[in-house]
Amino acid sequence: MANWQCISNCGACCYLEPSDRPDLEEYLIPQDLQTYLSMVGSDGWCIYFDRLKRQCSIYEQRPRFCRVQADTFFEMFGVEPEELNDFAIACCEEQIESIYGDRSLELLRFEQAINQQGSLD
Structure with missing residues (x-):
């Protein structure tokens, strides 16, 4: 069984272009939506994503909507904790x-990482 995990040097989730996510208002509270929109650069990428290093420059302080956590995904998408793994894998893919x-x-690299992790359990 595959287990979700973030892989380094990816950053696909840091592409925040609002037109690619027309349902933002459905799952982000107004304050989070305002934060999200303030993070979108003119090219659609998060202004805190270092594209050369391919890493977040505010990782430890990143907003909760940038974190894959059971409580956040339940609040935003109604995903039950036992469904988070499969949901997160599908979203990332x-x-x-x-x-x-x-x-x-x-x-x-993502598919190798999630499949390798799953085989270790």
């Missing part, structure tokens, strides 16, 4: 494919 392509190194 979709976003990575959308940003980097379905044959990208990022997607391959």
